[in-house]
Amino acid sequence: MNLSIQWTRWILKPIGIWPNALDTSVTKKYFSRLINAICYSLLFFLLVPCSLYLVLEVKDVYNRIKLFGPLSFCVMAFLKYYLLILHEDDIRECVKRIEWDWKNVTYIQDRELMITYANFGRKLVVICAFFMYSGFAFYYIAIPISVGRIPAEGANVTFIPAVYPFSRFIVDTRYSPVNEIVFSLQLMAGCLMHSITSAACSLAAVFAVHTCGQMEVLMSWLKHLIDGRSDMYNIVDNRIASVVRQHVRILKCVRISDFGNIKTVVLPF
Numbered sequence: 001m002n003l004s005i006q007w008t009r010w011i012l013k014p015i016g017i018w019p020n021a022l023d024t025s026v027t028k029k030y031f032s033r034l035i036n037a038i039c040y041s042l043l044f045f046l047l048v049p050c051s052l053y054l055v056l057e058v059k060d061v062y063n064r065i066k067l068f069g070p071l072s073f074c075v076m077a078f079l080k081y082y083l084l085i086l087h088e089d090d091i092r093e094c095v096k097r098i099e100w101d102w103k104n105v106t107y108i109q110d111r112e113l114m115i116t117y118a119n120f121g122r123k124l125v126v127i128c129a130f131f132m133y134s135g136f137a138f139y140y141i142a143i144p145i146s147v148g149r150i151p152a153e154g155a156n157v158t159f160i161p162a163v164y165p166f167s168r169f170i171v172d173t174r175y176s177p178v179n180e181i182v183f184s185l186q187l188m189a190g191c192l193m194h195s196i197t198s199a200a201c202s203l204a205a206v207f208a209v210h211t212c213g214q215m216e217v218l219m220s221w222l223k224h225l226i227d228g229r230s231d232m233y234n235i236v237d238n239r240i241a242s243v244v245r246q247h248v249r250i251l252k253c254v255r256i257s258d259f260g261n262i263k264t265v266v267l268p269f
Contacts, residue, residue, distance in 0.1 A: 077193035106231050113213055140187050162186060
């Protein structure tokens, strides 16, 4: 089972999206909610000051359009995070079904098929995470380092330019230590946004690939429906019943994993 979901769990757990077991202690549940509150606060820390800056301080259309891209990414990250938390029960149910499939596979060729698809799913998760965090490192670390500290207009200070513009109606970020604090919090918020997008993509990849693997297992069963094999029932009717049950399980898994139409969670931005 770890082969299928290990990397996804590593991405989801630090940001409080990995579903808790139903018998989880109250302390752990409150800790998860605390993580959720911190993550929401970081997202609002980017969204609110940047929105105020866009509305109150930016006058020309070109700069407004230029700011619209990063601000839209922030809004979509907030919506993805909300939807992933909202569908925690669906994610938990999908994980349980993956666990059940791994525990109940008995035939060596079926297991090899599942391992093949699980490895493919892991590769998709790694590729997704690599590109997302590479974008984070470039936009939030490489660019600020290359620009360095710049002199402030009308003041004898130098400061690190914020990745997301910060409205001066809230605080002037040119002065230390506010400048360093705002930059650090924006760095954390940026990492969070890219983690949320990686989480949504990895969930979609893992669930879809696992379902494809189960379809391959079902096709393997159909090939041996008449002649049977060592792990199957001796009676054809029982073998047909097993195929039908497997097909129903796959359809239920597809229905659950399509929570709220997962494409609306993953595809935008």
